Amino acid sequence: GDSVTQMEGPVTLSEEAFLTINCTYTATGYPSLFWYVQYPGEGLQLLLKATKADDKGSNKGFEATYRKETTSFHLEKGSVQVSDSAVYFCALSSTGGFKTIFGAGTRLFVKA
Amino acid sequence: DVKVTQSSRYLVKRTGEKVFLECVQDMDHENMFWYRQDPGLGLRLIYFSYDVKMKEKGDIPEGYSVSREKKERFSLILESASTNQTSMYLCASYPPSGSGSYNEQFFGPGTRLTVL
Numbered sequence: 001g002d003s004v005t006q007m008e009g010p011v012t013l014s015e016e017a018f019l020t021i022n023c024t025y026t027a028t029g030y031p032s033l034f035w036y037v038q039y040p041g042e043g044l045q046l047l048l049k050a051t052k053a054d055d056k057g058s059n060k061g062f063e064a065t066y067r068k069e070t071t072s073f074h075l076e077k078g079s080v081q082v083s084d085s086a087v088y089f090c091a092l093s094s095t096g097g098f099k100t101i102f103g104a105g106t107r108l109f110v111k112a
Numbered sequence: 113d114v115k116v117t118q119s120s121r122y123l124v125k126r127t128g129e130k131v132f133l134e135c136v137q138d139m140d141h142e143n144m145f146w147y148r149q150d151p152g153l154g155l156r157l158i159y160f161s162y163d164v165k166m167k168e169k170g171d172i173p174e175g176y177s178v179s180r181e182k183k184e185r186f187s188l189i190l191e192s193a194s195t196n197q198t199s200m201y202l203c204a205s206y207p208p209s210g211s212g213s214y215n216e217q218f219f220g221p222g223t224r225l226t227v228l
Contacts, residue, residue: 034216043116043202043219044155089154100217104154 002027006090006103013080014111021075021106023064023090031092033057033066033073034100038087047075047088080110115139116220118203124226131190133223135203143206144186145217146170146178148199155202161186193227200224 006023013019025033032051036044048057053068062077073090090103119134137144143162147155147170157170159178167178175197179187190197201224204217 036219041221043221044204044217045219046216049216099157099160102155104152 002031002092002094002101004090004092004101004103006088006106008104009087009107010109011106012109012111015082016079017110019075019077019080019084019108021088021090021108023073023075023103025071025073025090025092027071027092027094027101029094030068031094033064034091034093035062035064035073035075036089036091036102038089038105040086044089080108082110082112084108085110116203116205116218118201118220118223120223121221122224122226124228125190125193126228127194129190129193129227131193131225131227133188133190133201133203133225135186135188135220136184137186137203137205137218138184139205139207139218140183141205141207141218142183143208144180145204145206146176146186146188147202147204148172149202149222150199158188193225195227198225198227 003026034049035047037047038044048059050057050066056065064073064075087105087107089105091100093100116137145160146158149155156172158176161167161180177189200222202222203220
């Protein structure tokens with residue numbers, strides 16, 4: 001079945017450091033890919049998405065590119081801030097379906 | 113903006129109690145979901161509903177039931193709470209096909225349930 005694997009955390013960075021959180025997926029067909037973010041004490045909210053191969057999703061300085069050849073959707077940000085401290089979830093939703101498969105989540109701590 | 117609300121942010125119950133978690137969305141979405149979130153396990157789907165009075169089991173339905181009497185409301189029921197149901201519970205809704213939201217789910221703030 002479909003699955004999502006993302007790097008284990010926690011990831012601890014200093015402010016202004018470069019961030020990469022790796023995500024790979026297994027799916028039949030052509031899924032849509034997502035990154036959701038969960039700030040402390042809150043539910044998940046969509047950070048960015050990509051619906052087809054080679055699409056780049058971007059929001060709030062974060063980017064991720066849908067790589068079909070490597071089945072990956074890595075999250076990157078050039079300069080993290082303390083306010084980026086949160087849990088990040090990679091997810092996929094298969095074509096024509098509405099079930100979303102989530103990765104285990106990666107907790108990010110950013111130190112001032 | 114879509115708003116998904118959950119009845120409680122924090123709940124403490126005793127083993128054996130019947131527990132109701134309520135979720136309401138205001139965007140007329142047909143599809144609603146209940147997940148539980150545990151450290152290292154991510155989100156696991158308990159039940160989902162694609163229409164009023166319709167429900168489908170997710171990946172971990174044991175010990176839970178659901179009710180969808182109105183389109184905007186989706187309730188999760190723990191018939192007899194147990195300590196291993198201590199968790200964060202998240203409700204989500206999902207817009208209809210063709211709405212342009214590219215399969216995005218909209219989440220409530222979560223209910224942290226502790227069963228003693």
